[in-house]
Amino acid sequence: MRVLVAGGTGYVGGAVVRVLRAEGHTVRALVRPGSPRPTWLGEVELVTGDVVAGTGLEEAARGAEAAINLVGVLRAPRGQSHDAVHVQGTRNLAAACLRAGVRRLLYVSAVGADADGATPYLRAKAAAEDALARSGLEAVVVRPSVVFGPGGPGPNMVQTLRDLVCRAPVVPMFGDGGFLLQPISTDNLAVGIARLLALPAAAGRTYEAGGPERLPYREVLRRIATAAGRRLRCLSVPVAPLRAMLPLLERLPGFPLSRDEFTMLLAGNVCDPTAFWQDTGVQPEAFTGR
Numbered sequence: 001m002r003v004l005v006a007g008g009t010g011y012v013g014g015a016v017v018r019v020l021r022a023e024g025h026t027v028r029a030l031v032r033p034g035s036p037r038p039t040w041l042g043e044v045e046l047v048t049g050d051v052v053a054g055t056g057l058e059e060a061a062r063g064a065e066a067a068i069n070l071v072g073v074l075r076a077p078r079g080q081s082h083d084a085v086h087v088q089g090t091r092n093l094a095a096a097c098l099r100a101g102v103r104r105l106l107y108v109s110a111v112g113a114d115a116d117g118a119t120p121y122l123r124a125k126a127a128a129e130d131a132l133a134r135s136g137l138e139a140v141v142v143r144p145s146v147v148f149g150p151g152g153p154g155p156n157m158v159q160t161l162r163d164l165v166c167r168a169p170v171v172p173m174f175g176d177g178g179f180l181l182q183p184i185s186t187d188n189l190a191v192g193i194a195r196l197l198a199l200p201a202a203a204g205r206t207y208e209a210g211g212p213e214r215l216p217y218r219e220v221l222r223r224i225a226t227a228a229g230r231r232l233r234c235l236s237v238p239v240a241p242l243r244a245m246l247p248l249l250e251r252l253p254g255f256p257l258s259r260d261e262f263t264m265l266l267a268g269n270v271c272d273p274t275a276f277w278q279d280t281g282v283q284p285e286a287f288t289g290r
């Protein structure tokens with residue numbers, strides 16, 4: 001297939017583009033006007049555009065049979081809302097795909113997407129799914145849990161934790177560190193996305209994509225430290241005082257945790273990926289800490 005990928009320059013996008021190319025698809029990637037041209041994506045056609053501004057989308061979609069929307073932000077950029085990036089962006093991309101004759105759009109949402117979700121990110125993800133469902137395209141939604149493994153250069157949680165384990169004197173252990181995560185590898189997720197894109201029965205479906213294990217945060221840290229050959233030194237951080245201080249702390253440049261991220265972390269990030277594994281035929285890869 002000829003596939004348009006929006007968000008292909010990001011962390012998950014890097015893996016998705018690699019897998020699509022390896023499986024013989026022709027990839028066209030949407031790149032924002034100000035962003036560096038990502039030579040590491042390899043031999044893919046690049047089209048300049050922006051899903052929020054709605055520019056370049058029809059040109060990018062022309063001739064494609066399917067599209068993947070990986071555009072997403074955990075923290076809304078200055079001057080833009082989560083609704084603008086996730087909802088309006090998805091609406092703009094879907095409308096351009098419809099005009100250009102693209103049949104199917106696969107949207108990468110997130111575990112916990114919910115109209116009544118606890119953060120603007122989760123509410124916007126749910127609204128974007130809804131916008132796609134009403135677009136007139138064949139809609140496929142994939143909701144990943146935390147993603148780990150090699151991908152594009154975007155930020156990712158496991159790398160951030162690994163940097164802390166390797167460089168910081170201590171790593172914060174929030175509460176008892178018992179909240180659960182279900183990490184899925186970039187490779188599993190990307191292969192699954194590529195297969196669902198081509199699977200007729202996936203039309204109109206929503207897939208939760210998590211790894212084979214539900215792991216407490218403290219076990220995630222332990223595996224990262226073991227894989228990095230480091231001793232894990234934790235500093236116990238009580239939840240309530242940190243929550244009270246985050247409105248100030250999150251304003252510090254480079255501070256790695258926002259109020260919303262903390263809320264979502266403590267709520268856990270687990271799902272039922274049975275349909276994802278069954279329909280894609282992908283072999284679930286356990287989290288090794290790498």
Ligand SMILES: NC(=O)c1ccc[n+]([C@@H]2O[C@H](COP(=O)([O-])OP(=O)(O)OC[C@H]3O[C@@H](n4cnc5c(N)ncnc54)[C@H](OP(=O)(O)O)[C@@H]3O)[C@@H](O)[C@H]2O)c1
Binds near residue numbers: 051052110143153154
């Ligand atoms: N990583 C995870 O653990 C995880 C877990 C659950 C769900 N997700 C979801 O998966 C998707 C991909 O995540 P990721 O980790 O790969 O994120 P990422 O590394 O931050 O990549 C985001 C991508 O979106 C692009 N983008 C942002 N605003 C745009 C706009 N206005 N127009 C066009 N492109 C725009 C970025 O392009 P530039 O290169 O120009 O910045 C980049 O390619 C997101 O929707 C995210 O919410 C990720």
